[in-house]
Amino acid sequence: MWLWGSYAYGQPNENSDLDIALVSKEFDKYRFIKRGAEVAKQLKTWSDKxxxxxxxxxxxxxxxxxxxxxxxxxxxxxxxxxxxV
Structure with a gap:
């Protein structure tokens, strides 16, 4: 897992999002374009915040x-x- 983009480079602003790169053998179950949405969906089910x-x-x-x-x-x-990680 890698943090990249404006937060990692020390240049975030009020419009910045978190950019995260993930590597997992589990991603071969999903098309590349759908993987990020699947991770975001799972993350929302784990947190009520x-x-x-x-x-x-x-x-x-x-x-x-x-x-x-x-x-x-x-x-x-x-x-x-x-x-x-």
């Missing part, structure tokens, strides 16, 4: 490994983001 806006990027381990070798957003996340 108001949550901040969170933008999830969700990768399988294979996708993440491939993308980090390319010039890609994943490479930027690894280089500039904060690894949480």
């Amino acid at each position: 108001e949550l901040p806006d969170i933008d999830f990027l969700c990768y399988t381990p294979q996708e993440f490994a491939k993308k980090k070798k390319e010039v890609s957003l994943v490479r930027q996340i690894i280089q500039k983001g904060i690894r949480l």
Whole structure:
């Protein structure tokens, strides 16, 4: 799990959301475009509190490994983001 974007780079503003990249083999059950929505849906069922806006990027381990070798957003996340787990 990686925090990236304005919060990780020390430049958040009032319009900033949390940008989180997740890597899990469980994501191969879902199309890439649907994964973030599924994570957000599950997160809302676990918490009764108001949550901040969170933008999830969700990768399988294979996708993440491939993308980090390319010039890609994943490479930027690894280089500039904060690894949480």
